[in-house]
Amino acid sequence: MLEGSSTGVVPASLSRSRAINERLHQLIPGGAHTYAKGDDQFPEGMAPVISRGRGAHVWDVDGNFYVEYGSGLRSVVLGHAHPRVLDAVRAQLELGSNFVRPTVIEADAAERFLTTVPTAEMVKFTKNGSDATTAAVRLARAHTDRSLVAICRDQPFFSTDDWFIGTTAMTAGIPEQPTMSFPYGNLSALSDLLDQHGHDIACLIMEAATVTEPPPGYLEGVRALADRHGCLLVLDEMITGFRWAASGAQGLYGIVPDLSTFGKALGNGFAVSALAGRREIMERGGLRSSHERVFLLSTTHGAETHALAAAMAVMDTCVEEEVATRLNNLGDRLRSGVHQVAVAAGVGEHVLVRGRSSNLVFATLDQHGNPSQEYRTLFLHELLLGGVLAPSFVVSAALTEADVDRTIEVVANACAVYKDALETGEPGKRAGRPVKPVFRRYA
Structure with missing residues (x-):
């Protein structure tokens, strides 16, 4: 002191x-x-x-x-050097952390995630939130064959990539971006935006809640507008995931997004994030879709075993200890x-x-x-x-x-x-x- x-x-x-x-x-x-x-x-x-x-x-x-407070920019939700997380990480490090083929813990971690967040049908892990949100945007553009992205302007941060940073004051080195915005909590404003540009908007990306709780019926209204105009709803759960509920804000509020992104608390300080969503959309980045393939996420360190072990320990702790x-x-x-x-x-x-x-x-x-x-x-x-x-x-x-x-x-x-x-x-x-x-x- x-x-x-x-x-x-x-x-x-x-x-x-x-x-x-x-x-x-x-x-x-x-x-x-x-x-x-x-x-x-x-x-x-x-x-x-x-x-x-x-x-x-x-x-x-x-x-x-x-x-x-604000430990690790909200990532260390259980506290620094949490024993259960460290024990899980140490056990995996003894077995090696990265290989030329997938490991069984990748399947185990995916199953644990989809059990914890049951609104999703598939998940892919990566190392940071920006990669996950940008992959969601790429999927949405491919799925809808549209280019525009609409972000919630009252929420401070979605990605380090051009499609978002180009909307901030720090635009040096970034060409003009096909990104639009809408205010939080105002269905009329979102409806007007979609009526005018909906045929070009691939996705709406937003947090379910930040400083204010969603007005009654708001998230359901956003979901309905996205469906009406044929764009995807992407929920950014980097902050809300495991803080609002173990199943995320989507579980707490009863809203089912097309895609969602998790990070921060997921690893309790270890680098792991996730893109999750509907199977038919996620498979566009896989090997079993008849559609043109999407280069989704392909990261050398995306499935490091110790980070996935940390994530599993965090999910278990968040559920068991409420x-x-x-x-x-x-x-x-x-x-x-x-x-x-x-x-x-x-x-x-x-x-x-x-x-x-x-x-x-x-x-x-x-x-x-x-x-x-x-x-x-x-x-x-x-x-x-x-x-x-x-x-x-x-x-x-x-x-x-x-x-x-x-x-x-x-x-x-x-x-x-x-x-x-x-x-x-x-x-x-x-x-x-x-x-x-x-x-x-x-x-």
Whole structure:
């Protein structure tokens, strides 16, 4: 836990992290392999470099200890170094991890996945979410003989590939893309889009839910519109899979997509993701279809045995231990506590917790009620000083009630500082330069 000061001076105990961050920038573009992990996402000079983790706790290279949220960008759902997952991985590593032909664990893992997510009929594993979503787009285009993709514009990320990144502010090096968008929760707007362009749209790609729950009848309406216009419904379950329910958001809400993609929590930190869906569509990428073949997914490391072993252990644990229920209970406790201390500090309308309890995020609003990067920076600054590493409030099953209660205490202190900044109008005086949005045109 960091030792803070009333002047906001960065603690000397982050000296090794600052030095290694500089080294990372010299060797790696952006200083990290994921933009969301960049040091521009943290207050200046306060981006810890992690040395190890156990459960819901991590230690940085300077020896500081943190309670961690958003573990592995939501991927480490059970907690770091989970014993059941590590045991499964170790057992497979003793047998070898990659071969010139498939292994039996590929069939075992596929059967386990399709049992856990019964709305799908076939599954293919790969290493990252972007490969899975792009493969879904490729299948949809081949199946419908159409080129346009329609994405839900209110949801932040679907792929690193051109068809999505071309819709963001970071378009350098990307030609114009045949991608359209629609707003979440508005069936009329989607209907209008499909009435105008439906004959060219291969698929609708979206998350079933993010910060807000789907309005009554919305997902059923999306399904009906897709069917009416002959396009495929692709559900991105990278975040919702195993957090909303073991069977994904599709299982929780009772919606059957044509294709869906899973990742993140599926491996509890190990690299594995999945494309799943209807047999007649998935077989276009196989050897038993009479249609023209689709180059679906062909990855050297897509079926590494230890990653599939991790996935099987995660699926078993999520079902047997009702992990989604635990995540919601922990999130409920955190949400309630943060709201109480924010109200008590007089910032209840400025520090807000939003989203499903298993996937909480926080909003930081300025004195006018507008989202503010400056106030986000101040809030992150105070959390770090209190030993809480929380770019979001996304919980893992490894958190204890004591961890959550300690977090609420730190938030209470942060809210007191926040209140002072609202009164002076100078959030940057203590926290320094503001954190930046990931999608921006220039550094």
